[in-house]
Amino acid sequence: MKATQDIIARVRRWAADGSKAERRLASLVLSDLSYVSKAPIAEIASRAGVSEPTVTRFARALGCEGIRDFKYHLAQALAVGGSYLNPSPLRREEREERILATVCGNAAAAIERVRSSIDMETVGLIADQMSTARSILSYGSGGNSSLMSMELHNRLFRLGLSVIAHSDGQMQRMTASVATPETLVVAFSISGYSPSVVDSVRTARHYGARTVAVTAPGSALAREAEILLPFVVPEDGNLYKPTSARYTMMAIVDLIAMTTAEAIGPSVLEGLRRIKHSLAAVNVNDPKLPLGD
Template structure:
């Protein structure tokens, strides 16, 4: 995960003093990269010892290493800005061309950030668990429920016994019936949705492999999960973080889905062939010119 994305994702879970440092860095990363350790301490209202603790919390040996990393990322971001960022604000009188640009460029940037931070080793473990699972349970509420439903459809098409739930009572009863080797996936942008945390904890108590999909790797949901997959999110006008996270969450789960398909290739191919034939009669045939040969249905 890139440093600034990581700071943005984890700042809500940091102690208050470290959170103040994170806020100053995120407010103007390029300026923060030019500050001395004393400057940053004064700007954040903390101390040089706090800055050192902040660096170590992020895995850096000291402030110099942190500054170099921030400077590298901000320099790269500045070079890419012309293609990926035309601002995040949408005014009531903006034209639809501006709206399209802000929304599409924001989504492109978030997908790029998600791809850069995605832990492929964890993706491998999740895909292996799903490919062997007797049952897979997906749970999310609000916008995350739609993401869970999409993943349910994809896994079912390849023959994986999968259920998605958006009601906490139904999800809890399903979680209680899971067993060793089953998989429970909880989806929550904030990682603080109580119902999702409860469902994952219930599933884990019965031996299921638990997976969190969240934008906050230090959140309570991540704490109860065995495996954590992170997605990027940043709000724009009229689109809060949770809405902005949908495409990133779908990217994460789409990579998992394809990885499962790779590991169950023969079973998946057979399932796809069967399902395509099942719906062939519900598709209109395209008109043929006289010289065209017959086409197979599909």
């Protein structure tokens, strides 16, 4: 079996569509993955109420070479995604209040961590480089990082800066290849190991571009960039809740954007006024509303 194949999904299909013996084996596997990945074949057969040859045939039917290979893939599946298997059922009591407290509390805590740990001197250095760059490339791959690259674009174009965001790996590599010393590349990655982002920052530096990374310290991306804004957000293990990391990243983007706006100075206000004016004819003309919304 190839390492990329999902043995849990295969077992679940056998649990629904296999023979009676195969369904018993599949049910045993799904109910106690850790046990089956370690137990001798005789114990597995006895607990499932089948013969040892049936266990071996079951393993091979799943695409494994034998029982040892079967156990290896089970252990691998357990290590990678075990926390998502057989989760405790959600309690219904006070569910709404618990969800509200968890999401809002973690969001506030994530932003507070930024406030207490961010190096504003580094933010100021990034802002100075943004305010003088001829062009800015914003990179991010995956969920939160790609969203933050787009958000940086959204924040900076209205300041009159030439900025474009790319989440596609090929576009990241191609645009990095035509970067110049007047280009500033800003890369977002929670892990710091997104191949296209790391490669593109390396390529852009090769051609003289200035590079910034918002990522995990010590990661591959952190090592490639000239300027690092460390990004570390401990997760709480709640599998039902979206990650709070994006609140942290959003706060960092806003800090960079505001510092850049102030580094440029009052000249940014004319562009903001023009945007407000151009949208007044098609949107509700309320000066208290956010710009562009």
